[in-house]
Amino acid sequence: MADINAGLSLAGKVAIVTGAGQGLGRDIALAMARAGAQVAVVDLNPETAQRVAAELGENGKAGIAITCDVSRRDQVRAAVERTVSEWGGIDILVNNAHNLRVVQARFMDTDDEHLLRHLNSGLFGTYYFLQESYEHLKARGGRVVNLGSGAGVSGRQEHFSYAATKEAIRATTRVVAREWGPEGIRVNTICPAAYDTPAMKRFLSNADDEQTAAMTAQIPLARFGGGDEVASVAVFLASDASSYMTGHTLMVDGGATMDAGR
Structure with a gap:
Protein backbone atom coordinates (compact mmCIF):
# COMPACT_ATOMS: atom_id res chain seq x y z
CA MET A 1 0.00 0.00 0.00
CA ALA A 2 1.27 3.46 -0.93
CA ASP A 3 2.36 5.80 1.84
CA ILE A 4 -0.11 8.69 1.54
CA ASN A 5 2.08 11.01 3.63
CA ALA A 6 5.04 10.36 1.35
CA GLY A 7 2.80 11.03 -1.64
CA LEU A 8 1.83 14.43 -0.25
CA SER A 9 5.43 15.52 0.27
CA LEU A 10 6.76 18.35 -1.89
CA ALA A 11 10.35 17.91 -0.68
CA GLY A 12 12.84 19.04 -3.30
CA LYS A 13 10.18 20.75 -5.42
CA VAL A 14 10.22 24.36 -6.60
CA ALA A 15 6.90 26.22 -6.61
CA ILE A 16 5.76 29.57 -7.95
CA VAL A 17 2.66 30.97 -6.24
CA THR A 18 1.22 34.16 -7.71
CA GLY A 19 -0.72 36.64 -5.63
CA GLY A 36 8.84 20.78 1.77
CA ALA A 37 8.78 22.99 -1.33
CA GLN A 38 10.97 25.98 -2.08
CA VAL A 39 8.51 28.77 -2.87
CA ALA A 40 8.74 31.87 -5.04
CA VAL A 41 6.31 34.35 -3.47
CA VAL A 42 5.08 36.41 -6.42
CA ASP A 43 3.01 39.52 -5.74
CA LEU A 44 2.36 43.00 -7.13
CA ASN A 45 3.12 44.51 -3.72
CA PRO A 46 6.83 44.14 -2.85
CA GLU A 47 6.24 44.65 0.87
CA THR A 48 3.68 41.86 1.24
CA ALA A 49 5.79 39.54 -0.92
CA GLN A 50 8.81 40.17 1.31
CA ARG A 51 6.72 39.64 4.43
CA VAL A 52 5.49 36.21 3.32
CA ALA A 53 8.94 35.16 2.10
CA ALA A 54 10.27 36.15 5.53
CA GLU A 55 7.59 33.97 7.17
CA LEU A 56 8.87 31.02 5.19
CA GLY A 57 12.42 31.78 6.32
CA GLU A 58 11.37 31.99 9.95
CA ASN A 59 10.03 28.46 9.66
CA GLY A 60 13.24 27.16 8.15
CA LYS A 61 11.85 26.93 4.61
CA ALA A 62 13.38 28.51 1.53
CA GLY A 63 11.41 31.39 0.04
CA ILE A 64 12.12 34.31 -2.27
CA ALA A 65 9.99 37.40 -2.90
CA ILE A 66 9.41 38.48 -6.50
CA THR A 67 7.55 41.66 -7.38
CA CYS A 68 5.50 41.12 -10.51
CA ASP A 69 2.54 42.61 -12.35
CA VAL A 70 1.07 39.41 -13.80
CA SER A 71 -0.67 41.38 -16.56
CA ARG A 72 2.78 42.23 -18.00
CA ARG A 73 4.42 39.42 -19.96
CA ASP A 74 7.88 40.93 -19.54
CA GLN A 75 7.52 40.93 -15.75
CA VAL A 76 6.14 37.38 -15.78
CA ARG A 77 9.12 36.22 -17.84
CA ALA A 78 11.48 37.92 -15.40
CA ALA A 79 9.76 36.23 -12.44
CA VAL A 80 10.13 32.81 -14.07
CA GLU A 81 13.78 33.48 -14.94
CA ARG A 82 14.51 34.63 -11.38
CA THR A 83 13.00 31.44 -9.94
CA VAL A 84 14.95 29.22 -12.31
CA SER A 85 18.15 31.16 -11.65
CA GLU A 86 17.66 30.73 -7.90
CA TRP A 87 16.67 27.06 -7.80
CA GLY A 88 17.35 25.51 -11.20
CA GLY A 89 13.82 24.81 -12.41
CA ILE A 90 10.09 24.85 -11.72
CA ASP A 91 7.97 21.90 -10.58
CA ILE A 92 4.77 23.62 -9.46
CA LEU A 93 2.90 26.67 -10.72
CA VAL A 94 -0.06 28.09 -8.79
CA ASN A 95 -1.97 30.78 -10.70
CA ASN A 96 -3.79 32.58 -7.91
CA ALA A 97 -3.25 36.29 -8.68
CA HIS A 98 -6.38 38.29 -9.50
CA ASN A 99 -7.18 41.97 -8.99
CA LEU A 100 -10.13 41.91 -6.59
CA ARG A 101 -10.36 45.58 -5.72
CA VAL A 102 -13.76 45.73 -7.42
CA VAL A 103 -15.62 42.43 -7.78
CA GLN A 104 -19.33 43.19 -7.70
CA ALA A 105 -21.16 45.00 -10.49
CA ARG A 106 -24.40 44.29 -12.29
CA PHE A 107 -23.96 43.21 -15.91
CA MET A 108 -25.43 46.41 -17.35
CA ASP A 109 -23.28 48.50 -15.02
CA THR A 110 -20.06 46.83 -16.16
CA ASP A 111 -17.76 48.94 -18.31
CA ASP A 112 -14.70 48.03 -20.34
CA GLU A 113 -12.29 49.10 -17.61
CA HIS A 114 -13.94 46.83 -15.04
CA LEU A 115 -13.93 43.81 -17.36
CA LEU A 116 -10.36 44.39 -18.52
CA ARG A 117 -9.13 44.71 -14.93
CA HIS A 118 -10.30 41.15 -14.29
CA LEU A 119 -9.20 39.72 -17.63
CA ASN A 120 -5.74 41.27 -17.44
CA SER A 121 -4.94 40.15 -13.90
CA GLY A 122 -6.79 36.83 -13.93
CA LEU A 123 -6.87 35.35 -17.43
CA PHE A 124 -3.83 37.03 -18.96
CA GLY A 125 -1.80 36.50 -15.80
CA ARG A 143 1.98 20.38 -11.87
CA VAL A 144 -0.24 23.44 -12.34
CA VAL A 145 -3.00 24.58 -10.00
CA ASN A 146 -5.26 27.32 -11.37
CA LEU A 147 -7.78 29.18 -9.22
CA GLY A 148 -11.37 29.34 -10.41
CA SER A 149 -14.48 30.31 -8.47
CA GLY A 150 -17.93 29.06 -7.67
CA ALA A 151 -19.13 32.47 -8.88
CA GLY A 152 -18.43 31.36 -12.42
CA VAL A 153 -19.76 27.83 -12.02
CA SER A 154 -23.09 29.02 -10.58
CA GLY A 155 -23.37 32.30 -12.50
CA ARG A 156 -23.50 34.51 -9.44
CA GLN A 157 -25.39 37.71 -10.13
CA GLU A 158 -23.53 41.01 -9.99
CA HIS A 159 -20.23 39.19 -10.57
CA PHE A 160 -20.05 39.18 -14.38
CA SER A 161 -16.43 40.28 -14.90
CA TYR A 162 -15.09 38.08 -12.13
CA ALA A 163 -17.22 35.06 -13.01
CA ALA A 164 -16.48 35.26 -16.73
CA THR A 165 -12.75 35.49 -16.08
CA LYS A 166 -12.78 32.55 -13.69
CA GLU A 167 -14.71 30.40 -16.18
CA ALA A 168 -12.17 31.32 -18.87
CA ILE A 169 -9.45 30.09 -16.52
CA ARG A 170 -11.34 26.80 -16.06
CA ALA A 171 -11.54 26.43 -19.84
CA THR A 172 -7.82 27.15 -20.06
CA THR A 173 -7.19 24.36 -17.54
CA ARG A 174 -9.06 21.81 -19.67
CA VAL A 175 -7.39 22.79 -22.94
CA VAL A 176 -3.88 22.91 -21.50
CA ALA A 177 -4.40 19.64 -19.59
CA ARG A 178 -5.18 17.89 -22.88
CA GLU A 179 -2.31 19.49 -24.77
CA TRP A 180 0.33 19.06 -22.07
CA GLY A 181 -0.79 15.72 -20.62
CA PRO A 182 1.36 13.63 -23.00
CA GLU A 183 4.36 15.60 -21.76
CA GLY A 184 3.71 14.66 -18.16
CA ILE A 185 2.34 18.02 -17.02
CA ARG A 186 -0.83 17.91 -14.91
CA VAL A 187 -3.18 20.90 -14.81
CA ASN A 188 -6.15 21.24 -12.45
CA THR A 189 -8.42 23.93 -11.03
CA ILE A 190 -9.60 24.68 -7.50
CA CYS A 191 -12.82 26.64 -6.97
CA PRO A 192 -12.69 27.75 -3.32
CA ALA A 193 -15.09 29.45 -0.97
CA ALA A 194 -13.03 30.60 1.99
CA TYR A 195 -13.94 33.04 4.74
CA ASP A 196 -10.54 34.09 5.98
CA THR A 197 -9.39 35.85 2.81
CA PRO A 198 -9.43 39.63 2.25
CA ALA A 199 -11.91 39.38 -0.66
CA MET A 200 -14.41 37.29 1.29
CA LYS A 201 -14.06 39.48 4.36
CA ARG A 202 -14.81 42.59 2.26
CA PHE A 203 -17.84 40.87 0.76
CA LEU A 204 -19.20 39.72 4.12
CA SER A 205 -18.52 43.10 5.74
CA ASN A 206 -21.25 44.52 3.50
CA ALA A 207 -23.71 41.76 4.45
CA ASP A 208 -25.95 41.84 7.50
CA ASP A 209 -26.41 38.90 9.87
CA GLU A 210 -29.49 37.69 8.00
CA GLN A 211 -27.66 37.68 4.65
CA THR A 212 -24.64 35.91 6.15
CA ALA A 213 -26.92 33.29 7.73
CA ALA A 214 -28.67 32.77 4.39
CA MET A 215 -25.33 32.22 2.66
CA THR A 216 -24.20 29.77 5.33
CA ALA A 217 -27.48 27.87 5.03
CA GLN A 218 -26.63 27.08 1.40
CA ILE A 219 -23.45 25.26 2.47
CA PRO A 220 -24.02 21.62 3.52
CA LEU A 221 -21.12 21.80 5.98
CA ALA A 222 -22.85 24.89 7.45
CA ARG A 223 -19.75 27.09 7.66
CA ALA A 241 -0.86 11.76 -4.36
CA SER A 242 -2.87 13.14 -7.31
CA SER A 243 -0.58 11.71 -10.00
CA TYR A 244 -3.46 10.41 -12.15
CA MET A 245 -5.59 13.56 -12.09
CA THR A 246 -5.59 16.29 -14.73
CA GLY A 247 -8.13 18.66 -16.26
CA HIS A 248 -10.35 18.54 -13.17
CA THR A 249 -12.13 21.21 -11.16
CA LEU A 250 -12.25 20.57 -7.43
CA MET A 251 -15.01 22.48 -5.65
CA VAL A 252 -13.58 23.32 -2.22
CA ASP A 253 -16.69 24.99 -0.87
CA GLY A 254 -18.26 22.77 1.78
CA GLY A 255 -20.57 21.14 -0.75
CA ALA A 256 -22.25 24.36 -1.89
CA THR A 257 -21.93 23.41 -5.57
CA MET A 258 -22.05 19.62 -5.55
CA ASP A 259 -21.49 17.94 -8.92
CA ALA A 260 -20.90 21.33 -10.53
CA GLY A 261 -17.15 21.07 -11.13
CA ARG A 262 -17.30 19.97 -14.74
Missing part, protein backbone atom coordinates in the same frame (compact mmCIF):
# COMPACT_ATOMS: atom_id res chain seq x y z
CA ALA A 20 1.02 35.11 -2.63
CA GLY A 21 1.43 38.28 -0.59
CA GLN A 22 -1.86 37.89 1.26
CA GLY A 23 -5.04 35.86 1.63
CA LEU A 24 -5.38 32.52 -0.06
CA GLY A 25 -2.12 32.92 -2.00
CA ARG A 26 -0.23 33.33 1.26
CA ASP A 27 -1.96 30.28 2.73
CA ILE A 28 -0.99 28.20 -0.31
CA ALA A 29 2.61 29.41 -0.22
CA LEU A 30 2.92 28.53 3.47
CA ALA A 31 1.25 25.13 3.00
CA MET A 32 3.57 24.22 0.15
CA ALA A 33 6.58 25.27 2.16
CA ARG A 34 5.40 23.13 5.08
CA ALA A 35 5.17 20.22 2.64
CA THR A 126 -2.59 32.78 -15.93
CA TYR A 127 -1.91 32.64 -19.68
CA TYR A 128 1.45 34.40 -19.38
CA PHE A 129 2.70 32.27 -16.50
CA LEU A 130 1.65 29.07 -18.24
CA GLN A 131 3.46 29.97 -21.44
CA GLU A 132 6.58 31.33 -19.78
CA SER A 133 6.85 28.32 -17.42
CA TYR A 134 6.08 25.66 -20.01
CA GLU A 135 9.60 24.48 -20.89
CA HIS A 136 10.56 24.28 -17.21
CA LEU A 137 7.40 22.39 -16.25
CA LYS A 138 7.92 20.02 -19.19
CA ALA A 139 11.48 19.28 -18.08
CA ARG A 140 10.28 18.17 -14.62
CA GLY A 141 6.83 16.72 -15.23
CA GLY A 142 5.28 19.77 -13.62
CA PHE A 224 -17.30 29.05 5.57
CA GLY A 225 -14.03 27.28 4.96
CA GLY A 226 -10.59 28.40 6.00
CA GLY A 227 -7.79 29.37 3.67
CA ASP A 228 -5.69 26.55 5.10
CA GLU A 229 -8.38 24.05 4.07
CA VAL A 230 -8.20 25.28 0.48
CA ALA A 231 -4.40 25.35 0.59
CA SER A 232 -4.26 21.68 1.60
CA VAL A 233 -6.11 20.79 -1.61
CA ALA A 234 -3.55 22.79 -3.61
CA VAL A 235 -0.79 20.75 -1.95
CA PHE A 236 -2.65 17.55 -2.87
CA LEU A 237 -2.89 18.59 -6.53
CA ALA A 238 0.79 19.57 -6.58
CA SER A 239 1.86 16.27 -5.03
CA ASP A 240 2.30 12.70 -6.25
